[in-house]
Amino acid sequence: MLNEFKKFAMKGNVIDMAVGIIIGGAFSGVVQSVVKDILMPPLGILIGNVDFSDIMITLKDATETSAAVTMNVGLFLNSVISFTILAFAVFLLVRNLNKLQEITSRKEAAAEAAAPPTTKECPKCMSTVHIKATKCPHCTSDL
Numbered sequence: 001m002l003n004e005f006k007k008f009a010m011k012g013n014v015i016d017m018a019v020g021i022i023i024g025g026a027f028s029g030v031v032q033s034v035v036k037d038i039l040m041p042p043l044g045i046l047i048g049n050v051d052f053s054d055i056m057i058t059l060k061d062a063t064e065t066s067a068a069v070t071m072n073v074g075l076f077l078n079s080v081i082s083f084t085i086l087a088f089a090v091f092l093l094v095r096n097l098n099k100l101q102e103i104t105s106r107k108e109a110a111a112e113a114a115a116p117p118t119t120k121e122c123p124k125c126m127s128t129v130h131i132k133a134t135k136c137p138h139c140t141s142d143l
Contacts, residue, residue, distance in 0.1 A: 027086070027089070028082070028086060031082050031085050031086050031089070032078075032082045034085070035078055035081045035082045035085065036053070036078055039081065040052045040053075040078060040081075051074070052074035052075075052077055052078055053072075053074050053075055053078065054074060055072075055073045055074030055077070056070040056071060056072045056073060056074065057070060057071040057073060058070050059071060117131060118130065118131055119131055120133075120143070122136040122138065122139060122141065122143065123141075123143075124136065124139050124141040125138050125139040125141070127139070129143065
């Protein structure tokens with residue numbers, strides 16, 4: 001079982017996925033910082049000096065024995081904006097990768113279509129032989 005796991009973990013796809021997850025986590029931190037530290041402060045000033053992280057609905061006031069129960073609407077709004085930016089960035093990445101793959105596929109198809117044939121078929125035995133062959137290596141008939 002350990003050997004099977006080692007083979008699985010060393011496959012290129014698994015390593016690529018791990019790198020993607022690590023970079024995605026780092027990118028997520030950058031996007032959250034952009035939303036929290038760059039986008040929301042000017043938006044808060046436009047709305048009337050509002051700090052979005054402080055927007056909350058108090059469901060139960062604090063007592064001596066318990067903390068206040070709140071719904072943190074501003075933090076949720078920050079998370080929604082961060083998610084939207086991340087989703088859009090992933091969309092753009094996948095869209096461009098698909099376009100690149102399509103262009104590559106078209107170039108490969110064009111190269112295959114433009115390449116002259118290198119083989120032909122023997123009319124007697126229907127085997128594939130080299131285009132310059134004058135005798136079939138399978139049935140020895142003249143081509």
